[in-house]
Structure formats: C-alpha cells, structure tokens
Amino acid sequence: MGAKVVTITSGKGGVGKTTTVANLGVALARLGQRVVLIDADIGLRNLDIVMGLENRIVYDLVDVVEGRCKIRQAMIKHKLFPELYLIPSAQTRDKTAVSPTDMIQLTDKLRPEFDFILIDSPAGIERGFRNAVAPSDEVLIVTNPEVSAVRDADRIIGLLEADNKGPAQLILNRAKIDLIRKGEMLSAEDVTDILAIRLIGIVPEDEHVIPSSNNGVPVTLNENSRAGMAFRNIARRLMGENVPFMPMEDDNNILRRIARLLSGG
Amino acid sequence: MAGFFDRMRGRSANKNSGNTAKERLQFILVHDRINLPPERMEMMKREILEVISKYVDVAGNQIDVALENRHRSSLLVAEVPVTKTNDDSEGQAESRLDAADADDA
Numbered sequence: 001m002g003a004k005v006v007t008i009t010s011g012k013g014g015v016g017k018t019t020t021v022a023n024l025g026v027a028l029a030r031l032g033q034r035v036v037l038i039d040a041d042i043g044l045r046n047l048d049i050v051m052g053l054e055n056r057i058v059y060d061l062v063d064v065v066e067g068r069c070k071i072r073q074a075m076i077k078h079k080l081f082p083e084l085y086l087i088p089s090a091q092t093r094d095k096t097a098v099s100p101t102d103m104i105q106l107t108d109k110l111r112p113e114f115d116f117i118l119i120d121s122p123a124g125i126e127r128g129f130r131n132a133v134a135p136s137d138e139v140l141i142v143t144n145p146e147v148s149a150v151r152d153a154d155r156i157i158g159l160l161e162a163d164n165k166g167p168a169q170l171i172l173n174r175a176k177i178d179l180i181r182k183g184e185m186l187s188a189e190d191v192t193d194i195l196a197i198r199l200i201g202i203v204p205e206d207e208h209v210i211p212s213s214n215n216g217v218p219v220t221l222n223e224n225s226r227a228g229m230a231f232r233n234i235a236r237r238l239m240g241e242n243v244p245f246m247p248m249e250d251d252n253n254i255l256r257r258i259a260r261l262l263s264g265g
Numbered sequence: 266m267a268g269f270f271d272r273m274r275g276r277s278a279n280k281n282s283g284n285t286a287k288e289r290l291q292f293i294l295v296h297d298r299i300n301l302p303p304e305r306m307e308m309m310k311r312e313i314l315e316v317i318s319k320y321v322d323v324a325g326n327q328i329d330v331a332l333e334n335r336h337r338s339s340l341l342v343a344e345v346p347v348t349k350t351n352d353d354s355e356g357q358a359e360s361r362l363d364a365a366d367a368d369d370a
C-alpha cells in the first residue's frame with residue numbers, strides 16, 4: 001500500500017500553505033506516522049526555515065531529480081522526530097528544473113517506506129502547481145476568508161476537476177472569530193457553500209504562528225496555541241479519524257464564557 | 266445626509282461586509298467558471314432579445330438573463346416577459362426565412 005501523498009496548494013500566495021505543511025508534518029509525526037515533507041516551491045525555498053532545518057541542507061530536490069545524489073542524502077531528519085524528514089527545494093533554480101513525471105517517480109520510490117508524503121505547492125496555476133499535484137492522492141486547498149483568496153481557490157478546484165483529481169478538501173486559515181461573529185468576515189459555511197467543497201479544518205488567526213516561524217518550531221508543538229490545536233485535529237482527520245470541529249469561540253477566555261452563560265447565549 | 270442614513274439602514278438590514286463579500290464572490294465565480302465576462306454577457310443578452318423579438322413581443326424590450334450556480338454546475342436562467350403573440354404571422358415567417366438565408370450565406 002504505502003504512503004498517502006497529500007498536496008497542499010492554494011492558487012493565491014501567502015495564505016498559509018507552508019505553515020500548514022510544517023504543522024501537519026509535525027502533528028502526524030507526533031501521532032507516530034512516518035512522514036516526508038517535500039518543498040516543491042523551487043526558487044522560493046522556505047519550508048526548511050519554518051521547520052528550523054535550514055542549516056542542515058546539503059542536497060535539494062533538484063539534486064535528487066538530476067541524479068547528483070541519492071534520495072536519502074537529500075532527506076533531512078527532524079531534530080525531535082526521527083521519522084519526520086524534509087526534502088528541501090532548490091533556492092537558485094526555477095520550476096522547469098522539475099517535471100510532473102519526476103515528482104511521480106520520486107514519490108513512488110518513497111511510498112513503501114512512509115505513511116504520509118506532504119507536498120508544499122508554490123502559488124499559481126502553472127508548472128510548479130502541476131509538479132506539486134501530479135503525484136497526489138489527496139489535495140488540500142488552503143484559503144483565507146477573503147474574496148480574492150476564495151476566488152483563486154475556486155480556480156484551483158476547477159483545474160483539479162478537469163484533471164479528475166478527486167474531490168479536494170478545504171482548510172480555512174486565519175479565521176478571525178470576532179469578525180465572523182460581527183458578520184464582517186466570510187464564515188466557514190459561507191466559503192464551503194460557495195466552493196461546494198468539503199471542509200477538513202478551520203485554523204484561527206493566531207499570534208503564536210509568527211513567533212513559531214521565527215524560532216523554527218512549528219506552532220502545533222505549542223499546546224496553548226489554538227492554531228496548533230486546529231492543525232493537530234486536521235492531522236487526525238487525515239488519518240481517517242472523525243474529529244468534531246472545534247467551536248470557533250475563544251474558549252480560553254473564561255470571562256467571555258461566563259458572560260455568555262449569564263446572557264443565556 | 267440621506268446617504269449617511271441610508272448606509273446606516275443598510276447595515277442594520279444585514280448588509281455587513283461578510284454578506285457583501287459572499288454576494289460579490291458568487292457573482293465573480295459564476296462568471297469565472299464559464300469564462301464569460303459581464304461585457305460579453307451583455308452582448309449575449311442583446312442578441313437573445315433580438316432573436317426572441319422575431320417571434321414574440323417582449324414586454325418593455327427587457328429580458329432578464331442571469332447565471333446561477335447549482336453545486337458547481339452553472340445554469341443560464343432567462344426570464345422573458347412577453348405581452349402578446351404577434352398576429353403578423355407572415356412577418357414572423359419572413360424573419361425566420363431571413364435567418365435561414367443568412368445562415369447559408
């Protein structure tokens with residue numbers, strides 16, 4: 001059987017693909033899964049930084065594809081999880097250095113030894129996106145609750161449908177509960193309704209995310225982070241577990257909870 | 266002044282930016298999905314009106330053509346108010362012939 005290949009993509013840039021791949025990788029590894037992360041954003045390498053592994057790069061994805069090293073030589077083992085690996089992208093090349101067939105061949109070689117292969121897709125709908133989705137068994141589309149991001153997500157869904165890529169699932173990232181409650185932000189229901197796609201997770205906007213990236217320690221390792229919790233839930237859903245969606249309320253705020261109880265809401 | 270109060274009223278009538286975002290998205294996506302920008306949609310509307318007017322009288326020379334989404338498939342919905350059927354059946358037959366001629370040419 002072997003690994004399930006999951007591609008994380010979005011159309012629009014900056015919506016949280018790399019953050020998602022890093023956190024799902026760590027969350028799956030914590031659940032005892034054997035995981036490889038592949039940074040397919042050639043020329044704009046940054047998954048290594050979010051993972052805190054940038055100092056250990058010797059070979060990269062393009063070196064593997066062009067036969068300058070064995071796959072194992074390009075796989076960087078994570079400090080905390082012996083079964084979590086990263087294949088970094090090349091910083092100085094462009095997307096044409098890799099083809100969709102290369103990606104399929106690479107993942108086919110990795111499949112027997114792992115449970116999950118997560119691919120961090122570049123933004124856009126061109127070659128880099130094609131490379132990233134070519135080997136995927138499952139596609140997760142990351143979007144933000146904003147008109148432009150949802151529009152781009154819709155474009156991606158259309159392209160995947162045209163390729164018969166099976167139904168993708170949606171991660172709504174950077175949801176702001178206060179704004180949604182006031183009706184000043186698209187809700188998860190609005191977005192899934194418009195896109196006609198299944199939701200696999202809602203990740204709140206969380207001030208812990210940026211310091212985590214600064215430190216190279218994915219936020220899901222922080223037990224106090226709501227975003228971290230959301231990523232852990234998505235990881236369990238990817239493993240087939242039926243995890244209820246967490247209430248979008250700020251449950252950490254005890255005062256607000258009491259106020260809600262008093263007001264009967 | 267009136268503008269200000271209108272805006273206030275608009276707000277309270279559930280017209281916050283979340284709803285606006287949803288409506289704008291629905292409009293944008295329905296055109297994106299079938300790759301028909303609003304200008305071409307207007308052209309198509311005028312031509313549909315022309316064709317229909319050859320056979321029946323269209324009330325007020327106005328038709329309502331809209332794109333709708335039903336679970337990721339797109340539907341073109343036209344509403345055409347007709348007043349009375351044109352008695353001048355010969356005239357109609359003629360315009361039908363004209364159309365056929367034009368086709369052959």
Ligand SMILES: Nc1ncnc2c1ncn2[C@@H]1O[C@H](COP(=O)(O)OP(=O)(O)O)[C@@H](O)[C@H]1O
Pocket residue numbers: 010012013014015016017018019020173174175203204205206207209210213227
């Ligand atoms: N849930 C979140 N809360 C706060 N900041 C976030 C969240 N998700 C992503 N970010 C920030 O948004 C920026 C873009 O995220 P990134 O994962 O690099 O996006 P992409 O890979 O799609 O370009 C980064 O600065 C990241 O730290």
Ligand SMILES: [Mg+2]
Pocket residue numbers: 017018041046
């Ligand atoms: Mg990225």
